[in-house]
Amino acid sequence: MQKGSFTLDSEVNDTNCTFCQHSSLNRYLLKATPTFLVITDHAPLVEGHLLIIPKYHYACYGDVPAELDAELFALKREVQQFLAYYYAPVIFWEHGIFRQTVFHAHLHCFPFGPIEYDLSQGLHAAVVHSQEDIRAWYSKRGHYFYMENAQQAFLFAPEMERYLPIIQGITHAVIARSGQRSWRSSQQRQEMGAPLIEATVARWRLFQQQGA
């Protein structure tokens, strides 16, 4: 893994917002609700890597209004059930606007299974109890990153010395489980992503048919 140059997203050169152009997302689209889309990541880290994005342009989830919380939670639950059923328990991850490469709110949903986060390290700035905690941080302090495992959700201050240990813990676990030798670049992930995306879409359809 290349320290410092790590990003979860592919670099986007287009100055237009990719996530606002819904027609370009069609091949990745799993589900649309009144305000949100569930899509597969176009450069997946692993099969089952999804994104929950609002249809409208918000900078990050700290910018998404409270009226949308219930719709968001319902989608998160659905994604959680899907990933746990076919893959492994979910980890939710959001950059906020820290190191974002698509400047439109998107919640990464990874079937990474149990990821240990050692609270005693004190890397986190806050334990998150509701979306309101994220909005409050964003309005007062701006940048953040967010991580939610099966037990708890955390906000981190946007500092590389906090970001890298978290992301490295996650990526080491992923590399170990997937049998990969090393971390793939976003270009490699994009090139190798098509079968992962197809498999994810097929399983999502099965999941929907089962009415789970």
Ligand SMILES: [Zn+2]
């Ligand atoms: Zn991202």
Ligand SMILES: [Zn+2]
């Ligand atoms: Zn946008």
